[in-house]
Amino acid sequence: MLKTAFSHYINNFKGFTREIWILAIVTFINRAGTMVLPFLSKYLKEDLQFTYNQVGWIMVAFGFGSMLGSWLGGKLSDKIGFYKIMVFSLFTSGVSLFFIQYITTFWALCAAMFVLMTIADMFRPAMFVSLGAYAKPENRTRALTLVRLAVNLGFAAGPALGGLIIMGMGYSGLFWIDGASCIIAISIFALLVKEKKKVVHDDKIESAGESNSVFHDKIFWVFLFVSFITAMIFFQLFTTLPLYHQEKFNLTAFQSGLLMMLNGLLIFALEMPTVGFMERKGFPKIKIIIVGSFVMASSFFLLLINVWAGILVISMICISIGEILTFPFSNAFALSRAPRGQEGRYMALYTMSFSLAHIISSKVSFEIITRHGYQINWFFMASIGVIATLCCVWIKKALAKEKMS
Structure with a gap:
C-alpha cells in the first residue's frame, strides 16, 4: 500500500x-x-x-x-x-x-x-x-x-x-x-x-484575442485583482499570524515554527499529486481557483474561534489547501491567458500583483490590529477572500461567454 x-x-x-x-x-x-x-x-x-x-x-x-x-x-x-x-x-x-x-x-x-x-x-x-x-x-x-x-x-x-x-x-x-x-x-x-525561442502552442483555450492589448483584457484585470487579494491573505502567514500565535495563545517561537513547517510539509506532500490529478482529469483552472480562494477565506473565518489553540492547526491546514489549489493554477491561468507574443507582459502584471500585495498586506493588517484588534483583521481578510471568490465566479461566466462569441 x-x-x-x-x-x-x-x-x-x-x-x-x-x-x-x-x-x-x-x-x-x-x-x-x-x-x-x-x-x-x-x-x-x-x-x-x-x-x-x-x-x-x-x-x-x-x-x-x-x-x-x-x-x-x-x-x-x-x-x-x-x-x-x-x-x-x-x-x-x-x-x-x-x-x-x-x-x-x-x-x-x-x-x-x-x-x-x-x-x-x-x-x-x-x-x-x-x-x-x-x-x-x-x-x-x-x-x-x-x-x-x-x-x-x-x-x-x-x-x-x-x-x-x-x-x-x-x-x-x-x-x-x-x-x-x-x-x-x-x-x-x-x-x-x-x-x-518561445514555442507557440495551440492549447491556449482561455487566451484573449491575439490583437488585444493586456490593458484591454477585462477578464485578466479582474483575475489580477483576485491574485492580489489571495496574495494579501496568504502573506498573513508571515506577518500577523506568528505574532497572534504568541500574543493570544502564548505559543513559543518553536511551536509557531512547527505550525509554519506544517504548511511546508503539506505543500511538499500534496501540491504535485493534486496538480497532476487535476491536469489528468482536465478540470478548468478557474473552477479550481474558485475552490482554492474560498478555502483560503474559510481559514480566516475559522480564526474567529479564538478559544481553542487547536483551531490554529485546522486553519493552517485550510490555508495550505487553499494555497495548493490557488497558486499553481493562477500561474498557469495567467500564462494561458496571454496572447502570442505578450506572455512577458501578462506574467509581469501577474507577479506585480504579488509585489503590491506584499507592500500593502502588512501595512493594512497592522493598522487594523492596532485600531480594532486581531478579530477584525481576520474578519476583514476572510471577507475580501469571499469577494475574490465571487470575482472568480464572474470570470468563469465571462470565459463561457467569450468562448461562445
Whole structure:
C-alpha cells in the first residue's frame, strides 16, 4: 500500500524535459541562497541602528523596486527574449549584493534596495515565460508546480543556513554567499540550457484575442485583482499570524515554527499529486481557483474561534489547501491567458500583483490590529477572500461567454 502510494507520488515528477529540471535546480540554489531577505529588517535595525520608521521606508523601496522589476522583466522578455533577461538579472543582482553591504546610510540604502530589487525581480516573469518555451503543453501546470516546489524548499533551507552564517561570519557573510549563489545558479543555467525561442502552442483555450492589448483584457484585470487579494491573505502567514500565535495563545517561537513547517510539509506532500490529478482529469483552472480562494477565506473565518489553540492547526491546514489549489493554477491561468507574443507582459502584471500585495498586506493588517484588534483583521481578510471568490465566479461566466462569441 505504502509502496503504491510512493510510486504514484513519484509518477507526478515524470515527463519533464531536461531544461525544466535544470530550471528547478537553479531556482532551488538561488532561493536557498536568498538568505538576506529573512534577516534584512533585523540587519537594518541591529547592525545599522535604523529606527522602525526608517526600516519601514527601506522595505517600501524594496517593494516598489520589485514591482518595477517585474514589469520591466516581462516587457523586455517579449522584446529581446526571456533567456537574456534571466541571465542579466541573476548575474547583475549577484554582483550588486557584494557591494550593497558597504552602503550604510538611509537614503543611499533606499535607492540601493530599489535598484537591486528592480534588477532581481526582472527574473520572475522571464522565468515564467521560459516555462512556456521549455515545458510540454500537457505538463505546463506541473512544471510551474515543480518550480514552486523548488522555491519553497529553497526558502525552507535559506533561513536556517542564514542563521548559521550570521553566527559564524556575521551579516556580511550573508551578502557574499547570497551574491555568489545568484552567480553560480545562473552560470549553471547558461552552461547547461541553450536559448530557445518561445514555442507557440495551440492549447491556449482561455487566451484573449491575439490583437488585444493586456490593458484591454477585462477578464485578466479582474483575475489580477483576485491574485492580489489571495496574495494579501496568504502573506498573513508571515506577518500577523506568528505574532497572534504568541500574543493570544502564548505559543513559543518553536511551536509557531512547527505550525509554519506544517504548511511546508503539506505543500511538499500534496501540491504535485493534486496538480497532476487535476491536469489528468482536465478540470478548468478557474473552477479550481474558485475552490482554492474560498478555502483560503474559510481559514480566516475559522480564526474567529479564538478559544481553542487547536483551531490554529485546522486553519493552517485550510490555508495550505487553499494555497495548493490557488497558486499553481493562477500561474498557469495567467500564462494561458496571454496572447502570442505578450506572455512577458501578462506574467509581469501577474507577479506585480504579488509585489503590491506584499507592500500593502502588512501595512493594512497592522493598522487594523492596532485600531480594532486581531478579530477584525481576520474578519476583514476572510471577507475580501469571499469577494475574490465571487470575482472568480464572474470570470468563469465571462470565459463561457467569450468562448461562445
